[in-house]
Amino acid sequence: MADYNSLEKIRLQKVDELRAEGVEPYPTRAKRTHTSAQAIAEFEKDESRELKLTLAGRIRSMRPKGKLCFAHIEDGEGKIQLFMRVNEVGEERLAFFNKMFDLGDFIEASGAMMRTKAGEASLLVHDFKLLAKSISPLPADKDVTQEDGTVIRYASLDDVELRARQRYADLAVNPEVRETFRKRAKLIKSLRQFLDDHGFLEVETPILQPLYGGAAARPFVTRHNELNQDMYLRISFELYLKRLLVGNLEKVYEIGRDFRNEGVSFKHNPEFTQLEFYWAYADYLQVMELTEQMVAYAAGQVTGSTKIKYGKHEIEFKPPWRRLEMRQGILETSGIDIAEHKTAEALLKAIKQKQPGATPDPKATRGKLVDFLLSEFLEPTLIQPTFLYNYPRDISPLAKSIPGDALTVERFEGYVAGFELCNAFTELNDPLDQEQRFIEMGRDYEADDEEKHPLDEDYLRAMRYGMPPNGGFGMGVDRLAMLLTDKHSIREVLLFPALRKEE
Numbered sequence: 351m352a353d354y355n356s357l358e359k360i361r362l363q364k365v366d367e368l369r370a371e372g373v374e375p376y377p378t379r380a381k382r383t384h385t386s387a388q389a390i391a392e393f394e395k396d397e398s399r400e401l402k403l404t405l406a407g408r409i410r411s412m413r414p415k416g417k418l419c420f421a422h423i424e425d426g427e428g429k430i431q432l433f434m435r436v437n438e439v440g441e442e443r444l445a446f447f448n449k450m451f452d453l454g455d456f457i458e459a460s461g462a463m464m465r466t467k468a469g470e471a472s473l474l475v476h477d478f479k480l481l482a483k484s485i486s487p488l489p490a491d492k493d494v495t496q497e498d499g500t501v502i503r504y505a506s507l508d509d510v511e512l513r514a515r516q517r518y519a520d521l522a523v524n525p526e527v528r529e530t531f532r533k534r535a536k537l538i539k540s541l542r543q544f545l546d547d548h549g550f551l552e553v554e555t556p557i558l559q560p561l562y563g564g565a566a567a568r569p570f571v572t573r574h575n576e577l578n579q580d581m582y583l584r585i586s587f588e589l590y591l592k593r594l595l596v597g598n599l600e601k602v603y604e605i606g607r608d609f610r611n612e613g614v615s616f617k618h619n620p621e622f623t624q625l626e627f628y629w630a631y632a633d634y635l636q637v638m639e640l641t642e643q644m645v646a647y648a649a650g651q652v653t654g655s656t657k658i659k660y661g662k663h664e665i666e667f668k669p670p671w672r673r674l675e676m677r678q679g680i681l682e683t684s685g686i687d688i689a690e691h692k693t694a695e696a697l698l699k700a701i702k703q704k705q706p707g708a709t710p711d712p713k714a715t716r717g718k719l720v721d722f723l724l725s726e727f728l729e730p731t732l733i734q735p736t737f738l739y740n741y742p743r744d745i746s747p748l749a750k751s752i753p754g755d756a757l758t759v760e761r762f763e764g765y766v767a768g769f770e771l772c773n774a775f776t777e778l779n780d781p782l783d784q785e786q787r788f789i790e791m792g793r794d795y796e797a798d799d800e801e802k803h804p805l806d807e808d809y810l811r812a813m814r815y816g817m818p819p820n821g822g823f824g825m826g827v828d829r830l831a832m833l834l835t836d837k838h839s840i841r842e843v844l845l846f847p848a849l850r851k852e853e
Contacts, residue, residue, distance in 0.1 A: 542605065559583075638774070715745075
């Protein structure tokens with residue numbers, strides 16, 4: 351049971367009083383005719399005519415003044431002032447409003463639009479009713495209406511932890527947060543539109559999988575009672591989408607949730623939205639071109655421009671993006687040429703010599719050491735959109751090797767603002783090579799290594815039927831949402847981020 355504070359107990363008493371008077375504090379129906387924005391727009395077309403309508407929203411401010419009362423209500427499109435006067439509603443109803451209504455209550459108000467002496471478009475209320483009684487006051491609910499009708503916000507909900515835990519309250523009191531999630535929805539819509547317009551087919555693949563794969567991550571494990579077997583929440587769509595290429599669906603994509611049982615950070619959440627597409631008869635260079643076009647298109651749709659502000663940086667998404675070979679980038683930022691050190695032992699020795707302050711894992715594979723150099727020295731320098739390409743084979747088990755260089759694969763990652771945005775390959779379509787890579791991954795990684803990639807025999811069987819050459823792509827949609835809304839934590843673009851259990 352809830353432990354009500356003194357203010358909540360007062361409001362609960364009002365609920366009882368309302369019902370005793372025959373007023374239902376949570377009626378079944380509402381009869382809104384206009385949103386706040388629609389009402390103001392319609393009124394301003396011709397203020398000389400009488401415009402009668404019904405509005406609904408949450409009370410954000412109240413200012414009783416003798417035989418008058420001003421209140422502001424807020425709906426999904428903005429705020430509008432209610433003007434209550436004894437002449438229209440009567441003394442008893444006005445007194446009822448002032449006594450029984452509180453900030454946070456939802457109200458329905460009918461009347462005619464007018465402009466007050468202060469010049470604000472308002473609803474002159476003829477009748478009203480309670481739609482939902484607010485028992486708990488909203489946190490930091492401090493909007494106060496001044497004598498001239500202006501509304502001043504004296505406090506806002508800005509506690510990061512509270513906002514993440516109580517997103518409903520965050521959305522209720524912070525209109526800029528609502529705008530962030532409208533932009534996120536527009537982003538996903540624009541990505542779909544772009545891929546649909548380029549001939550891709552949207553598909554759905556299993557979230558519960560008998561075998562996880564397609565990425566290097568620890569999965570969440572669950573149990574299917576009827577089948578009497580463990581199942582995994584997917585960490586990637588990749589292996590299922592590429593199975594569809596075998597079936598002659600040549601351009602496929604999916605936007606959905608992936609789940610990785612890993613730590614949280616400003617750019618990581620265990621549950622996140624991913625976009626992946628696979629394109630038959632294309633390679634990573636063609637995917638590169640499509641990627642920069644797609645992201646620039648999405649930026650334009652969401653923000654109105656390909657140029658955005660992210661923190662202190664001004665970032666330009668307009669193609670072409672910078673291309674930088676991984677080997678060259680690591681050499682420039684760490685002083686180490688990875689091509690000269692073909693084993694983990696040799697590369698670890700070079701890191702200790704060139705970067706004595708660095709702390710790589712002494713048991714790491716060569717691929718993980720390369721990844722360490724990338725994240726420690728190169729990644730923070732990649733502010734403007736950059737394609738980093740040509741990766742070590744041992745950290746890219748599903749990508750095709752560059753002709754004539756068995757240790758390097760045709761892979762790129764897109765970086766913006768110092769973090770990874772997307773990842774793509776010229777996909778491996780040789781089933782014998784793929785099987786050997788799975789075996790190597792199983793041998794090189796310890797049994798409990800979270801990045802160990804299991805051998806998927808059904809995927810190999812699909813490949814043996816024949817898979818066309820193709821380019822594949824994956825992008826964290828949440829990270830792109832961060833960039834386009836100028837947010838610096840993934841929590842800010844997730845409605846309900848993963849949080850430690852409240853004590």
